[in-house]
Amino acid sequence: MTPTEINQTLSARHLRPLASLGQNFLFDQNICRQLVDWLSPAAGDRVVEIGPGLGALTARLLDLNLSLTALEIDKGLCAWLREKFGPRKNFTLIEGDAVATLPTVSGCDRAIGNLPYNVSTPLLVALLRMPAPPRHCIFMLQKEMAGRLAAAPRTRDYGAVSVLLQSYYHIEPLKKLTGSVFYPAPAVASTVIQLTLRDDRPAFTTGQQREFYQFVRHGFSQRRKKLRNLIPQYNGQARAEELTVSEWHALFRQTRQPEEIFDIVNERDEVIGSAPRSEVHAMGHRHRAAHILVYRDDGALLIQLRSPAKDRHPNTWDSSAAGHVDSGETYEAAAARELREELGVTVSELKEIACLRACEETGREFVKVYETRHNGPFHPQSAEVAGLRWIRIPELEQWMREKPRDFAPALPYLWKKLNGKK
């Protein structure tokens, strides 16, 4: 339809474009065609369209051999859509607020919509509440909103909605448009984005998803503050915008999990009690940890960059893998578990090469150090491990001498002790 035809169609039914419902109708046929092309539905696909309006995209979609469910809030437009597209087997129109109706739509492969800008956030949240979110979506959004959805950590646009949507979808901006392709033209620019469902999306229930979103929103509620001032379980130095999506998930899980329990040991490394992790650290009780040094066949050592979400020594280089010994666990079992959890590998042999006494440098931990061989590949748990690298020993030693602050204190300390033994 041209702008004149849109006007005539609306006035013939005593309707007018409602700004309160974000009614800016797309009339540029090239853009309509391109949006449907990007959606690229296959024959027989089930597609949901949010806010069909005067059917600019609906008509093109129904020309394809697919099954379409359209969600429209405006009664007058619904009447027109029923007249225009009539009862047909492959078309269902659901009248009502799509924020409420979208989560009731099941079995859709794809979603499309030129979204009403004033409710685009609740609509996108509703999309995630569908019984099975569509695997591929093409949406037109206000440019700023699209920027927020696709934003990377450590940028001004990165916020709770970015973290939530990026947990489920890979988000790719496809095209920027000015208001001139709509009637009436909105004062704002638009961006077309593509959403592709992630294989590693969380398996949240609706309740957990709501809780996660509230949790992240709370974290971002005072962006300039350190996160630990807003989320007491977080002891790191980062602000909300510095955490990646997977780090947000790890932090959320951590706050929902019962705290780990560690054995407390005496100066002879004999168990004298047990306590939750936070208490062990706050009280400075002696406890236990295992460090693992993974060597490649050519002698290079694997070192690990600790995640910025870690509560102790974030963003520093450390042994290949390391972690506390849980209550009732042996050092060796802890070492094998840390290799699995942090590096995603199991090894046939772990050789104990040192046992360090609990002291300030080890954070009041008795540390058993193990050595093993593995050439990779590794599958690091990204929330715990920010990076891995192989390093030659002379290079590592020079680096530790020149920039000791790049390392978690235990690594240079255990290295000195190991060399002292040689």
Ligand code: SAM
């Ligand atoms: N798809 C049409 C097009 O591209 O020309 C119309 C797009 S217009 C930007 C947004 C449409 O969403 C309007 O038809 C409006 O009535 C509808 N709408 C607004 N809020 C809605 C809601 N909460 N639920 C369902 N539809 C809504």
